[in-house]
Amino acid sequence: MTVLRRLLAAAALAVLPFACATAQDDTITIMAFGDSLVHGYGLPAGAPFPAQLERALRDKGYQVEVINAGSSGDTSRSGRSRLSWVLQDRVDAAIVVLGANDALRGIDPAVTRKNLDAVLRTLDERGVATLLAGMKAPRNMGKRYVQAFDSLYPELAKKHDVVFYPFFLKGVAMQPDLNQSDGIHPNAKGVAVIVDNILPKVEQLIDRVRSNAAS
Template structure:
């Protein structure tokens, strides 16, 4: 009788594994790192350690810009994510691309996810200091502005605590080591949990 009574009951909301997309560039893809050290894998483990039933999908493509990410939105949406971390823009800054274009692309990416019912966390980036103050101000303002305009969550700087630290970066000074990725995960984790709270 007990079994019969349980059959047909709707399961709790948390019964289904949440599919979280990490949508970015080489920082997400895990450039020059073993798979288990890449950001999506380390983030998934950290979330599971905190009791979240989450699968983190690696949507990182090395070298990608916001324009590249915008162009492959159909492909990533086909993976049917429940939530998305958008971590694009670093290559826009490295190449000195027009911040207005970065803003337009990022806005389009975020709104496309939101229109599909997918909540978004923007992982912001900062312009390289060698590009000058004016460029830096224009570029750095893109991420908080888009978050405010769209209502997306914001983690201000994806490489917080890692950028410019030789101990946490590979010899190129740009890409984090496995330990560097661990610092990134620790920093962004509270905002990722806030993102998961928005999943319906």
């Protein structure tokens, strides 16, 4: 190898780590934060919401990593209590999917509102662009409960100026072929429908991340 070739090779090796670091820095890290609907209750590897969302975004050319920060059984309160722990690693954006278990347990919507308000405030203070996914109370909970629960999501989204997706289970809830045998948790096909429906809002979230980085 000539001296010139040796110098060029050394220069290339010196630049390579920087190039790799730059590529990694360009990756947008999205944390899917929520309950069993995020965690993937009853689903095989590769089928939960975060994994399917990551594949869908990459298929569209986005350089992203979607972290599964779901915990089956989480209420808004338990989600709130573990948020600081899951935020120990840097994330650029978060998708919040909490509240379904609150409604199933008949928890006072005022309590759910208070907890989600705290979650959104913490994410804002950490500079994390956020998408709030709404939930709907079971219709048998009574008109007053349903109105109080359903309305807290758009009101909190407006208050905190986050990207808002009105109903996480849109097109999937109450559809037997898209849910597991319990009739509550989506199967892999159901998750695919969720991803397809929410994708434009996630792209809007990514735009916010880029805008924040440019400002």
